[in-house]
Amino acid sequence: MDLRGRQVIAIGERDGVPGPALARCAELAGAEVILQMTHCFV
């Protein structure tokens, strides 16, 4: 996936994929991560 030139908001989940991991993936794909956080939905 090529995300160069894109901005990304990465919202992770406690029981799924955490925010920092999502953000790292997006960065590796060339994106600028403008916000990353992890939420607990329970």
Next chain:
Amino acid sequence: MARRVVVRGARTFLAHAPGLVRYGSKPARDLARHEDLWPALAARLRPFAAAAAYPPHRVFLGALHPDDLARIPRPWFGVERAPAGAPDDARGPHGYLVPEEALYGLMKADDEFDLLWLTESFAAQARARLSLHPLAEPADVERVGQGKPERAIAARLGEPGALPLFLRDGRLVGCMQRAHEEDPSLAADVLLENLATKTTAGMALRTLVADGLAEPATVEYVLNAGEEAVGDRYQRGGGNLGKAVAERAGCLDASGADVKAFCCGPVAALVVAGALVAAGVFDRVAVVAGASLAKLGMKYHGHLATGHPVIEDVLAGIAALVTRDDGRSPVLRLDAVGRHPVAAAGSQQAILEALAVKPLEGLGLRLGDVDKFATELHNPEATEPAGSGDVPRLNYRMLAALAAGRKEIARDEIEAWVAARGMPGFAPTQGHIASAVPFLAHAVDGLVARRLRRVMLLAKGSLFLGRMTQMSDGLSLLLEANEG
């Protein structure tokens, strides 16, 4: 050598609290913006009989086993009545469900600073309701008092800082007052939350005592594992609700402390309790956790959108007693506590490997040597309508995938593994209450009866919510049948 430690027993408590749903964090925030939302929300608040018949609540109270719940078709809220011959709906083998009239009475009995005022007419009703309850002592009924004149309550509600208290039907029954004019830690909503936690934790402990699983005079320490922040402006969250609960449960020789670890607090407290007993510091340590009032109605918008009743309408409490080995009760394996260290990765796979695989490997065991895993046990009927998914199932599938990855099972055996070693979620979404420990009383039953050999409690905590770290956390413990 450290002494062997057992979990003597565990008990649960539920209070039906539809009138307090408006003070859950999500409903309260939404109602502050859109007061006209209330009629739609109020119309979906369940009567007591529906809450008593609700299968997940019956599992929480021990009247049904989690495996029974897996065989009941959804929607579970469609089950209007318990099957004939089932135990009394208001009392399961593991605990009581009380109606909101009794809850307000119990909270008033626990109110040491006369901050909760009930109207005279409702105080009489609450006293009558409480006097019927097997756990309520005459002193509790007396502590409810005669109530206050309605004009006095109206006057308090006309001043800043007091919250009106209602029943499900909208009837005004009293108010909760702040304890300081300038202290947000002693605001009425905070104190209401803390008092609800104290009452529900205390009732779970009193159930443990009433069922002969704990002798109050011999309990030496009470660890409270709830997440609520008890304290004032100079020590927000200072805590020791443990000792406050001990006082009301008649544990007069006990002191206490709080163990905070977000949702994995109760499992952390069980480990700490076990260590205190193993080291010989104390012989009997109670672990308690009370309700999370803030989570009432947390997913209500999803429930309203999908034709559900407001599922999150109960407050919950849990209590357990950890003691020296009695030759009978399940052994708490302190040599197999799983922890998620700082240096470990934060992926679900890494967390579950740290919590489940590693401690078992230390004992020469495999995942398949554990008969039941209790992980996040949130009722999916509460979470799915709001788009939050089936959290227990997510965790069980990940555990099963780990077992497949380790060649313990084939990939096509994952579903069967989940069904056999997991369970459907049945716990109210009450934060720490839902995290592994709702199965504890079932686990003790199964391990004592030798239907189970090993049970793992596996809890996760969302540390990042407090904004002090990006990390999450987890802790696990292993219970084994006592071979004498």
